[in-house]
Amino acid sequence: MRNQNNNIIILPHFERLSVIFIFYIIFCINLNSQEIRIDDLKKHIEILSSDEFQGRKAGEKGADLAAEYIRKQFKEIGLVPITNEYFQCFNVISEIQATDKNQLKLKDTSFKLYKDFIPLSFSSNSSLKSEAVFVGYGFDIKTKNIEWNDFSNVNVKGKWVIMLLGHPELEKSDSKFTNYSDARLKVLTAQDKGAKGIIFIAGVSLNKKDELISMVFDKSDTRADIPVINITRAVANYFISDTNKTIEKLESDLNKIQKPLSFEIPVTLEATADVVFKKSPTCNVIGMLPCQGSDEYIVVGAHYDHLGLGGMGSGSRKPDTIAVHHGADDNASGVSAVIELARSLKTYEMLSSHFPAFKKNILFVTFSAEEIGILGSTYFVKNSPVDLKKIKAMFNFDMLGRFKDDRTILVGGVGTSAEADSLLDFHFKDSNFKISKSNQGFGPSDHAPFYAENIPVIFFSTGPHEDYHKPEDDISKINIEGEKEIVKHFFNIILDVVKSEKNLTFREAGPKTRSEKGRYKVTLGFMPEFGDSDKPGVGVSGVTKDSPAEMGGLVKGDRIIAIDGKKVKDIYEYMARLNKLEPGQTINIDVLRGDKVIVLIIHL
Template identity: 35%
Template sequence: MPFRLLVLLLLSALFYAAFLNPGPSLAENPETPPTTLEEPVLRIPAVSGLDQLARDMNVLAADALEGRDTGSPGMYEAAEHIRKRFYEAGLVAPKKLPDSFQTFQLPSPPELGDDNSLATVLPQGKQTWKLEEDYIPCSFGGEGAFSGPVVFCGYGIADPEQNYDEFAGVDLKGKVALILRRVPGQTRPGSLYVGENGQIDTNVAALRSKMTNARKNGAAAVLFVNDLFSTREGKDELIAFGYGGSGGRDEVPAAHITQKAANQLLQKGLGLSLQEIDRSIESSMQPASAELNELTIEGKFDLQFSRTEGVNVIATLEPEDPENAETIVIGAHYDHVGWGKYGSLARGTEAIHNGADDNASGTAALMALADRIGKFKGQLKHRVVLIAFAGEERGLLGSKHYVESPVYPLAETRAMLNLDMVGRMSDEKLTVFGVGSSSVWKEWLDELERETELNFFREAKALGPSDHAPFYEKKIPVLHLFTGLHEDYHRPTDDIDEINIIGINRVVDVLEGITLALADSDARPDYIENKEWIQVGRHAGGRPFVGISPELDFEGNGFKLKAVTQNSPADHAGLEAGDVIVGVNGRGVNQRADFWAVVDQLKPRDTLQLQFIRDKQKLSSELKLDPPR
């Protein structure tokens, strides 16, 4: 291991010895500079380095930035802050980008126009469907008219390697694909696309993946319908327009239809109900794809597209000999989903999504790294380039643009390290994806794990839904640091009150160690190819879904609910907004953390015995947990 990395690890040990007596909080320290955010404010122990991390978190996750949607004023304000912090740390703009801003064009989220139609064409006539009652166009699909026979394609999975291809044996060219949401085997933990903890394979379940599979097989359009596991108590909800983000004119038209509408098609075309077909697939784990008889679908979707601009913020720490140096890229995306109109998992909610963990945490860690390595300017063997990416939430657009228009040659790029969602560390756990992308990672991580006393969960696979993937596809070794999924993901409740600032700082310790090892070693990391995709939710601590949002300003004992998600486990258990949970599974609940500590020990389909207060009455209920969503 390079000498500087060993020195760093010794310094880290001294830091944590000092941290055992952390001192007063930010709120108690009159010398701490004020933040730009009044409430809520991330409060931290007064330990060197953490105060700046907290200030950066408070800036990026402030309501004033309105969720940092790519192309929005909030994105530009965040970009200015990041650039300023990079320069303060001693980094400089690349020669090719004198202002550090690499701009790129991207489609703005579409608006739903007025000229939409969908109808079933039968021998006896046409049956017209009602917009927002029977169907809703998908914002990530394309626009325009289409017409064709209907082919039921199961869950829309094309996985020949696992001998599960629902497009095999059917002719989809010029036809309309009818596809179920989620994955088969949801009642069978440990089955093909479901983890032992009940977590489904999010890559296979993604609607965009299903649409891509259908398009590759020649589909003229795609109709999605809720599978049996997506509905409870007969509630069959259409997704909101904007769910899944935006696609573009080149995509095939797509819509989400009700189970009632799908049943009409299947009964007429196959003589079977959706429930019968879904249960058959669930029990046999075999595709049941088939073309529907004697009917066609015709439709037209009116999506109004425009374009906007994204900005990657790029700064560099120049090495001792720039002419003979290679490059290490460290990145984090700083954009989020704005007001949640596009990309929110809180159905029917239009509110600021501050994205404190996703990914103000990674961006703040990136700026903290800049502070730490700035003192090595002109001393390292290789160049360190820091990039804050925009457009990640729109499909990794910023990182894809960089690898197509690199500021420094990709052939001379040694590795890419990615920070995405590093703000919720618990139990000293840190997930490291991409360990199998180079043979050097294991030895370095072994040393760092011992010295930092963290517990690394290591995943060899590197391809995943974050900004390291475009680099890996260009044959560059990668690592992605990650502290896990949670119930606030892509919801308005992903706010700074749940951020573990000390955990972020410990992630930066790991990141600094790897960065200095890369920048000060002679041997270049080798590249190992693996085309398998990471199943993020299965491996990274996805919490079973409950369906509740906290009242952040509540100061009493217990866990007060601000909202209950419709058709969620909490809804089915009879919980309501305003309820205060005071007990779970025989344990008292004095604050939110007490409740989640119990949930985090359980798996989907386990039950909670709840005690809660409503209108001064103590009530009880049983809640059955769902898989993470």
């Protein structure tokens, strides 16, 4: 020790021991602060899933409160903001409104909005005055097992088409008609036949009380090209009263014989549909733990939004219940892990005897709007605050607080890097957890847009449970001790990656597609772009190796705008076209590549 004159001072033995003891205590305190702290994990989950945060629905006050809470934590930890006050904001649709322009008339009779009719959220804002045709369930199906064409003996060109929602086997969970029952698919089918307006009715088997369907946002702001409305059975029966038929009897007969019962209706209907989307801001929260001299990054992320108060169209598994959906596991548990990993890694950096402690910068990102289509992570990737090519790995945490009896941890994206499998084996070899690995890089969470950009991803979850997307997903059900244990493992895995001079080696793992596999008979083998509904067609963000798409010449950046001469306006129309294709079929697709349209031949 030296005095003010820089002379060495020799401390007495007792004082030297006191100084050493003080430094030892400080070191122990700092070392302890590097540990994952169970009280803090619990506190974050408790606060984020509280009633005050109102279910954290993107675009609403509860999500704003959550974002501010996370920002405060990042700031206290000492993470560096690389965006405006840690926020990266974008707009989401928060409300759908039917304006007073909506009308429905038959001769001199006007019907009441919300009582007799309502526009569907994806309706075009347009009007039509025309004759009407009843077309049963609106099917045009020709497969080995089903042949049913509701349009075969009627002319619907330029007319209103009236049809039932759903399908004739609603009581069967594995009905052969399920894939043909989507409302958007039915609209597209009728539109291909020349219809200029669609009127849906809910039959008795779907809605005994004869209520109008809820006007809900279906996670896409793309619109049909024609007006689409829903009317009550009472109004529909008024329209067909001169035919001596009723909707109830028609539905019953259709369900029994499973054949068309279409007919023209001797009325002229006049209607206007007008729907307004209200948009509200929501924000990703980003904090960086910098590494001096490095221009490479890894992302440690989790989504913080949830379902708000639930209700129809929210994703709630109790859609008839309006209550705070707390989302303690989904995904306050993941956010809590991200915050405490940030705290522990920051402490490790401060205590490290090496400078810099890491070889890469670490971006801690909590995403908004995952529940309405992984919009936050998509926005981040498309508007990355750092060079996207410099992001070398992405770790995603989604639901970490509810273990099964066998203590299984689900790990996705293992095949997206050459090193992930051995990395996981090493860090979990002496644990009492069971690791269930999936190689595929794509999945229904925020790692998907990163994988689409050829970034290695690892996704961790303890999996769904009976309270998933219900109000009952609250703090009382969280296994906080178990979460602490697995977050400690995550800490060591991330530490290995950021301390290594080498990066994870990307490799393609599984189809890059959201929903082609399983539901459909064929697959093209590409991954659609997310959050690009302002552009025509369906964007291609990645093509699977050796797939029909790759062999046919489809490349990343293309936009599919037609299949076999029929337009593809958005992802819904693409899926509808895909649903009609058969294995072994050869199709042509129109692709917008840059500013040129080219035609590709693809064999399925």
